[in-house]
Amino acid sequence: MSEELSDGVKELESMIGEEYKYGFTTDVEYEDFPKGISEEIVRELSRVKEEPEWMTEFRVKAYHAWKEMEEPTWFNATYKKPDFENMLYYSAPKKKPQLDSMDDVDPNIRETYEKLGIPLEEQKMLSGVAVDAVFDSVSIFTSFKEKLAEAGVIFCSMSEAIKEHPELVKKYMASVVPVRDNFYSALNSAVFSDGSFCYIPKNTKCPMELSTYFRINNMESGQFERTLIVAEEGASVSYLEGCTAPMYDENQLHAAVVELVALDDADIKYSTIQNWYSGDENGKGGIYNFVTKRGICKGKNSHISWTQLETGSAVTLKYPSVILKGDNSVGEFYSVAVTTKKQQADTGTKMIHLGKNTKSTIISKGISAGQSNNSYRGEVKISKNATGSKNYSVCDSMLIGQECGAHTFPYISSENPSSSVEHEATTSRVGEEQIFYLMQRGISEQDAISMIINGFVKDVLKELPLEFAVEANKLLDVKLEGSVG
């Protein structure tokens, strides 16, 4: 970490004053739907995507379920409600999205990913990372498919999976996050446009990191993608998602569903670097990031780990959770949530202990600056049968400046006396004294802040795959640029 830190610190000097640098838009022709949502729209969406009957029915059922549900209001954030009747539910670049080679990708879109630092040509990519690029509603390109196929790994867009691997999709989709789980999961189930599907067969260690890069471009479209990762017995995989969006004055909705299934002895590590546009300093514009992420440790000795670095979005409501069903299974949640300007984040996790000797660890670091509001909300539930289970939670908050807020809402329930739950929480302020101390040693103010922040989040960032840890450090530096002083 210290080596990376000094690199990050140096990098910082060239970044002074840098704004959100992913805020550009790409000029592409869209195939759009009429605005608004209805059964007809849902059926039309399914038809355009050439989906089988069972999928259409799944969507229509979800749509009717959603119609009856109320938009939730229990979280610690206030915002203008999305106008569901004025939103685009399908928006795809006009060129045919199913591509056989890179040459078929719209050059504008290809250039977009280049600018984002995600070249789609395999030879230019980080070696050892396969990418599924999702542009607005559709998967544009998935790299290294053949290499993965040799190992028996399926990594493709969700649209393709529905057609090519219907038995797997039918078996696992909505098995972790039921359609009616919540308002946004129901909406997503009705109108999801694409996403990634990964399947790791028995006793296979996925030969490379898998990643999906989400980009919202169209101003009026919502983004509803679904990711499903299944690790069979003894399989293991590490998956990373990244997200950016252009700067618009209007809010855009991103309501994804991510489901992870780990069978006996399987291991899934899911990392997120979320950097959606967060709105301007007056709170205008930005993404609503209302995402349902849940994993189930279905088999014994299975392991699911969520690591997230949340820096973007105007409003984030997100609780990546683990259901620990298999005996001896392990769930982990490592989170850094950074809010600046007028951002609001209500994020945390749920660890539901059902099996015996299950263990969970929660390490949450919240950093609030500007006039932002940052809440940790976590639930640890130990059921009657979860004998010998353990949870350990740490929730630390750091405040920068006087106008921001940090809140912690832990919910703990244990029905099994042989189990233990430990919760620690601290709140600190990046003080003038800390900054002065480092500056007195010769460190510049920006580097001092960067050091303090890096020290604070170290326990979480070390969980990120190495390729992304450096990126994460840089992102933090840029994000908190000028927050103090």
Add this chain to the structure above:
Amino acid sequence: MLEIKNLHASVEGEDIEILKGVNLKVNAGEIHAIMGPNGSGKSTLAKVVSGHPEYEVTQGEILFNGEDITELDADERAHMGLFLAFQYPVEVPGITNKTLLREAYNTIARANDREELDPLEFEDYITEKLDVIEMKDQFLSRSINTGFSGGEKKKNEIFQMAVLNPVLSFLDETDSGLDIDALKVVSDGVNKIANSENAIVMITHYQRLLNYIKPDHVHVMMAGKLIKSGGFELAEELEANGYDALEKELVLNGEAQ
């Protein structure tokens, strides 16, 4: 080396003056001691000289090697070789002593067009400096002051001083909270660092420290001013009679305000 002229300072944004016209001159090779009762402005003086943003200089100037540093930021002053050993060293969790010191050392080197040390060279350099305060090398990989005992924190300040090799050091109550053994180690460390090219200003409440680090000049501070200066005998006098006696004497002579 250091020349403070008629320095007035107050807390930024408040109208309460804490330093009310301090004059002080420090030359290379000298060790000074500033003594005084609580609240006399000793620590404030050290902070103002090193550029703490909480204070505002309202009058007077601070010259360091001939340059007016009154308006410079703390890091710029550090680059010129100014060091403050804190009365209450600050904890910075997650960043090791070694990381801080390498960053600090190289930043200062860059600012002075001196050669930076790469991680391996720095490792050798810093390990050698551990002897100054008789610490083990685990000390290097611990987070800055985090979970340190009071004594360890003070030792860490002197260790940092040894590594950064400053031209002028202010030691703000470095002796407070130290037991006799630790006091000896810390004092020995300071004595090893002191040479004919650098200077040290100790701020202390008690004479105890001065038995270990012998000052050339002793100053007494009261109510925001240095009211009396002398040699080592002044410290002895204070120890014997207390600050009250000195204050009374000055009032009689019409010297105190």
